[in-house]
Amino acid sequence: MIKYPEKFVQRVKEAYPGFDALHEALDNGSMLVGRYLDDSRTLGMSTVGIVVAFHGGEQEKVKQTAQRGILREALYRWWLRIVYPGVYGGRGGRLG
Numbered sequence: 001m002i003k004y005p006e007k008f009v010q011r012v013k014e015a016y017p018g019f020d021a022l023h024e025a026l027d028n029g030s031m032l033v034g035r036y037l038d039d040s041r042t043l044g045m046s047t048v049g050i051v052v053a054f055h056g057g058e059q060e061k062v063k064q065t066a067q068r069g070i071l072r073e074a075l076y077r078w079w080l081r082i083v084y085p086g087v088y089g090g091r092g093g094r095l096g
Contacts, residue, residue: 001029
């Protein structure tokens with residue numbers, strides 16, 4: 001069992017509202033948190049989708065999708081630092 005920092009738990013829950021399995025894994029100190037974060041850190045928009053959105057005047061949608069992807073990648077990297085501090089450099093980080 002891992003005692004995740006409260007700030008980390010809060011940030012992950014804010015970034016993934018309604019993801020009950022992830023929230024439960026956080027509350028239980030499960031290593032499954034890493035799996036969920038890793039599996040869901042993809043951008044969620046294909047390169048074709050990005051081009052279509054731009055041509056359709058949906059630049060804000062593309063920007064929001066990219067920002068969400070950046071946050072999710074950062075949360076996964078934060079998890080790595082929490083769980084493997086000797087390899088990834090400790091508990092802190094830009095979000096922590």
